[in-house]
Amino acid sequence: MKRIIVLTELYYPETTSTAYFLTEIAQGLAAEHEVTVLTGASMYESRSASLPQYEVVKGVEVQRCRGTAFDKNWLPGRVLNGCTRAISIFFKTLWQCHSTDIILVVTNPPLLPLMAWLLKGLKRCDYVLLVHDVYPEVLSASGLARPTSGVYRIVQAINTRVYQQACRIITLGRDMKQLVKNKLPQSTAEKVVCIPNWAEPDIIYAIQKSDSPLLKHLMWVDNFVVLYAGNMGRTHDLEILLAAAEVLAIKQPQIRFLLIGAGARQLEVETTVQQKHLDNVTVMSYLPNDQKNVVLNSCDVGIISFLPGMTGVSVPSRMYNQMAAGKPLIAIADNESELAQVIQEEGIGWLVSPQDDDQLVKLLTQIMNDSELCNDMGHKAAQAVLCKYQLKHAVSKYQSLFRELIPHNNISSPVDTKQLN
Known part of the structure; x- marks a missing residue:
């Protein structure tokens, strides 16, 4: 047997x-x-x-x-x-x-x-x-x-x-x-x-942003928060986030970036934030696993970023839990990637070309005041998880x-x- x-x-x-x-x-x-x-x-x-x-x-x-x-x-x-x-x-x-x-x-x-x-x-x-x-x-x-x-x-x-x-x-x-x-x-x-x-919809589910203890601690409840949560590795386009943050610190200071994770490039990211005095960026290491739902709900939009040429090479499992949290997604990825395909099929976010920080700045400026659109996309994301990704x-x-x-x-x-x- x-x-x-x-x-x-x-x-x-x-x-x-x-x-x-x-x-x-x-x-x-x-x-x-x-x-x-x-x-x-x-x-x-x-x-x-x-x-x-x-x-x-x-x-x-x-x-x-x-x-x-x-x-x-x-x-x-x-x-x-x-x-x-x-x-x-x-x-x-x-x-x-x-x-x-x-x-x-x-x-x-x-x-x-x-x-x-x-x-x-x-x-x-x-x-x-x-x-x-x-x-x-x-x-x-x-x-x-x-x-x-x-x-x-x-x-x-x-x-x-x-x-x-x-x-x-x-x-x-x-x-x-x-x-x-x-x-x-x-x-x-x-x-x-x-x-x-x-995803893990039994432990990851949507909560009101205003109820986030993490955003209350940061005093960011009234800001538009972009969340990157996951590995800060060699295949991830992290420069685009920091470049966009540098521009938006002047143009739209109410937009904040929350980067939570670890990896080979974490120290590099922290160093850049300090050297450029990016007060609109907070970098944190992973929180305990029982805080996962708090982390994924501490934003208006989640973001997953890859370098060019990653189509087919790796599929980010984190996207399913970010969807379960009822948050729309920004994919910095090639158009043919699974991440991009899911976002387009379900109508749950936006695509940005890797390394195009100007495009990311324009997108965030456009959606920061459109809470109705973000909420609608977030609801669709959570529903897609229940139907397909359990x-x-x-x-x-x-x-x-x-x-x-x-x-x-x-x-x-x-x-x-x-x-x-």
Whole structure:
């Protein structure tokens, strides 16, 4: 009988988006199949020692492997983390898996799919590839490797083999689906499916801006607030926000920018704000997870920004929760991106070309006094989440996919020994 083995660097109780999504997917699949997760230890040393190497959580068998836990914002440390954890997960999987098992592997870190490919060759087991970021294209978009470089070409060659050998490939958006299909022979392109991520409408929902404790603390309740909440990484166009803020500090000082998150460029952003004395910009690190609804409601409009060339490379999961909060969205992204497509289809916001701060300034100046339009778009966004982007919608699609791969499965899931908080 077949078992699903999930390979992921991060899993519960980690609070990153990758850990959250893989946890919910594994638990959804455990309702119909035997599921084992092989994952890394906690990224936090203080927590890592207290986590058991083996436990069963909501029907999912979880096994934690060793690995380094350097600061992920330090690039060499992030590479070492990915390498040590992927290798540790590989050897444990090699010891345990059988030809009848099916591996579900996520592309973060990028070494894990390579391990799944090797396991297929060594153990004759199939694998399903869940694409969160497309390599090597993300390296080029983030400025880490040129398309003409040797590193880029090597990663391209390896990943082409990985994609071709997968029995199914799951993408998070239609733009990503097309990019992945371009890597495959036309005869195998049908194995690529799109299953979007989802929002958490049970904990993320619209509240009145005037009730936001965060905006009351900042004394911004009466201002027009633009919120950027999420990763401040190498692929995000953060310069456009600061350039627009610099202009609007003089032209429209009632427009304020609230930037909440962390990442490789957080210090750069904070330094720019200080050096240019941008009093209309506040930069904050992530607030506790139980404050997520407060954060996403502390604005008039949410903003998600990418550098040019990110179409299909990555789909921002944060957009679904921002929608659930009943706020319109400004997408700084290519027109063909999944983010842009959702905004256009649902009529829930506006598009701005990457690096075009003049366009962003004009847009914010136009909408700052149109609360009726913003409220209408925000309502549509929340309704779209309820209709299309909930956990139950995604789990149903994952279950359908694995029913095709495992048509006859009568194995009962392990008994729970622990409940999630």
